[in-house]
Amino acid sequence: xxxxxxxxxxxxxxxxxxxxxxxxMGISLLDCADADIHVSCRKVEEKICRLAKDLVKVGDDIxxxxxxxxxxxxxxxxxxxxxxxxxxxxxxxYALTLERCAQKLGVNFIGGYSALVQKGYAxxxxxxxxxxxxxxxxxxxxxxxxxxxxxxxxxxxxxVRQMGQIIRKCSEMSADNNCIxxxxxxxxxxxxxxxxxMAGAFHGVGEADCVxxxxxxxxxxxxxxxxxxxxxxxxxxxxxxxKRTAFKITRMGQMVGKEAGKRLGVPFGIVDLSLAPTPxxxxxxxxxxxxxxxxxxxxxxxTACLAMLNDAVKKGGVMATSHVGGLSxxxxxxxxxxxxxxxxxxxxxxxxxxxxxTAVCSVGLDMIVVPGDTSADILSGIIADEAAIGMVxxxxxxxxxxxxIGKKVGDVLDFGGLLGSGPVMPVNQEKNSVFVNRxxxxxxxxxxxxx
Amino acid sequence: MKAxxxxxxxxxxxxxxxxxxxxxxxxVNILEVAQTILDGVFSMTMIVDMNEMxxxxxxxxxxxxxxxxxxxxxxxxxxxxxxxxxxxx
Numbered sequence: 001x002x003x004x005x006x007x008x009x010x011x012x013x014x015x016x017x018x019x020x021x022x023x024x025m026g027i028s029l030l031d032c033a034d035a036d037i038h039v040s041c042r043k044v045e046e047k048i049c050r051l052a053k054d055l056v057k058v059g060d061d062i063x064x065x066x067x068x069x070x071x072x073x074x075x076x077x078x079x080x081x082x083x084x085x086x087x088x089x090x091x092x093x094y095a096l097t098l099e100r101c102a103q104k105l106g107v108n109f110i111g112g113y114s115a116l117v118q119k120g121y122a123x124x125x126x127x128x129x130x131x132x133x134x135x136x137x138x139x140x141x142x143x144x145x146x147x148x149x150x151x152x153x154x155x156x157x158x159x160v161r162q163m164g165q166i167i168r169k170c171s172e173m174s175a176d177n178n179c180i181x182x183x184x185x186x187x188x189x190x191x192x193x194x195x196x197x198m199a200g201a202f203h204g205v206g207e208a209d210c211v212x213x214x215x216x217x218x219x220x221x222x223x224x225x226x227x228x229x230x231x232x233x234x235x236x237x238x239x240x241x242x243k244r245t246a247f248k249i250t251r252m253g254q255m256v257g258k259e260a261g262k263r264l265g266v267p268f269g270i271v272d273l274s275l276a277p278t279p280x281x282x283x284x285x286x287x288x289x290x291x292x293x294x295x296x297x298x299x300x301x302x303t304a305c306l307a308m309l310n311d312a313v314k315k316g317g318v319m320a321t322s323h324v325g326g327l328s329x330x331x332x333x334x335x336x337x338x339x340x341x342x343x344x345x346x347x348x349x350x351x352x353x354x355x356x357x358t359a360v361c362s363v364g365l366d367m368i369v370v371p372g373d374t375s376a377d378i379l380s381g382i383i384a385d386e387a388a389i390g391m392v393x394x395x396x397x398x399x400x401x402x403x404x405i406g407k408k409v410g411d412v413l414d415f416g417g418l419l420g421s422g423p424v425m426p427v428n429q430e431k432n433s434v435f436v437n438r439x440x441x442x443x444x445x446x447x448x449x450x451x
Numbered sequence: 452m453k454a455x456x457x458x459x460x461x462x463x464x465x466x467x468x469x470x471x472x473x474x475x476x477x478x479v480n481i482l483e484v485a486q487t488i489l490d491g492v493f494s495m496t497m498i499v500d501m502n503e504m505x506x507x508x509x510x511x512x513x514x515x516x517x518x519x520x521x522x523x524x525x526x527x528x529x530x531x532x533x534x535x536x537x538x539x540x
Binding site: 001 | 457483485494496508527528530531533536538
């Protein structure tokens, strides 16, 4: 073992914010479904509390023993709409059950208050989606997501219209608490079933009964490597440096995931090869792009830099782990990234630029604060555009917008913690109501016909 | 189990002896030591075998951390596997 390697690892952890962003336990609740909602909730609580009883302890133990911070311990569950379909009743009961589990177990978030409606509404989906604002308002740790489109199925425009309204309602109901409700809700196209990151994590129906998925992080480490590179280094040289770094980061994720699985007696699922920023100084994806030679994130060239970064992260990470999954790539949540916050505040980073960036990164329009008077139709239009990018490019896109009730462009919404704070960004307010209210489905594109 | 003990701080007499003493006191066997002094900053990494250790990993790690704080040093004990995972294929 080389001393230089040991010191390099310690430096990454101490100075460059390297951490395991999350260990997420995925739990299937299919066997908890019951025609009586109270029985169903009791089974859900019993199963989650049984399987995840040591999750937080194991995360903390690993953190201490290996010296690598494990920032979040989370749980993802089967989309609750499926249980609601079997039991009927008010789905908020499930949300309250999940909240009790989260509090009892001490986990940071529990995701899966979800519905998959890319092709249409099944029994339970409609009531669950309608209950999301109440569920998120009544709970603190529960996260919701709705998949409204996929490359295979096209885009469910009825759901797109509805989600614009639901996002607004979430914000309105939590207006006195920084509109936090909307920050816990993601609208997806091509939602991955093994995603360990919140707020979009749920446990897909094709998954095993219980698995451990890991999300790594390390924008600070990548930035530090690029900062040391010569200003004359070519882009392929930079790509190579990023790949090497991504490899190291991911190896650590693989090791932690396997170790956590072993200690919990649960199979290890996937590593999400991600660069997930935090509001902490030096832990920003925007700074990586700026390190490549942009004055501010959002300048022309940003999309190209992000495309290279996203690709290099995957190429470096893919050999480092036995199973890749989740979102895998660079995240660009505005309020959670010090560099993005700055770029958005000074007007350099616009919603239109972010939309272009989402075509080449791993997620979508994430944690973006929009003016409080933005109508539900305009939110739906943004969702439709993002879903179209995801559908055509066979990639995941997501929308997590927070209409800041009572605030206007230039104001700031401060969530605190990992969610950070975001400036209210200007939104094109041209009307699109006729389009949004047409409903129906956008047919699946030719890309879907691969058989 | 093998672990890496890293010590960083201002150089002075007896740092290595102090760390080695703490290890011996708990039957922790030192396998390898590497140390350098750069601009007066002492930096040492030790690879140790903890199979015969008479306390738990946590207790030992906390004891060494505290020893570091008392002596204005940063001492850290980490499972060796993390370094192996990161730097070897």
